[in-house]
Amino acid sequence: MSFLKKTFSILLVFIILCSIAACQQTSNVEMEPIYGTEFVLNTAATVTIYDSDNYDLIDQSFQICRDYENKFSKTIKDSEIEKLNSRQISIVSDETAELIETSLEFSAVTNGAFDISIGSITNLWDFTSEEHLVPDPNTINTAKEFVDFRKIKVNGQEVLFENENTQLDLGAIAKGYIADQMKIYLIEQGVESAIINLGGNVQCIGRKADDQGFRVGIQKPFDSGSAVILELDEEYSSVVTSGIYQRYFEKDNELFHHIIDPQTGFPSKNNLLSVSIISKDSATGDALSTACFVLGIEKSLNLIDGLEDVYAIFIDENYNIFYSSSLKEKINISQP
Ligand code: AMP
């Protein structure tokens, strides 16, 4: 009898221990998210992880971000792009060569609406200073002659310029590429649920919960609220917005913003306030959001509808919202 009692109590202790372990397992799934915010890429960026309490993952992902910024920025001294632009080097890292090559492909697809050889023009504009200087049209016209993506060649790790004055600016694609690389790192570390937000360039990992994607707002231009709410998940995980409210100044009642039409050298003028691209990878979303802004709604719809797994949302100057075909069938959208 006492033997039976003993066996029974051991069994009971075992069952209790197992249920404690099971409870801890369950509480892990519902753990509090961890997050970090840093000023990188000239913007406030946040990484939120829902299934880990390891802050090293956040620090490491920002480190990856800064390392790439130090390669791709045209203004950071001794970055690879700065050294290419000053013709100090022609051989770059694999990543820089890869990003330039990808950019040239997007330039071809968008017929030059997105063009990383825009540097000679963007060097003339300063949207951060208080001076609000509009460059002289003659200077812009001269700078325009050096803009042509067809005159940049990538051969392995070598970057060649056919025009001595061409200047690179990866500002319209770097954030997206970097968000993708941060995602790859976090997934390698076992993260299954996270959001990387690089100042409006959002890339998600997995879902927020089994039955719930991430609800991401598209900003109402010049307003702190959202115009549209999207539910992103592992299939369509990225949304990137190019908007005139993100960087601009006003002079003599005219608004000058940072998305430049390579044909004119001046801020792209159409009736748009913003374009958002929903896609799988953020580099695609970033390049295409800038391109579609320059192309305007009609040409953009032709472009986007012909591409696979890419959708667009346009907000015009009257705050009307336009969606590319079949977006609503693929992505859960709601109004705030
Ligand atoms: P985004 O915010 O992604 O639309 O990128 C805008 C940034 O990319 C600007 O601040 C410029 O540095 C650069 N840029 C502006 N216009 C263009 C363009 N048409 N093609 C490529 N890069 C551009």
Ligand code: MG
């Ligand atoms: Mg862009």
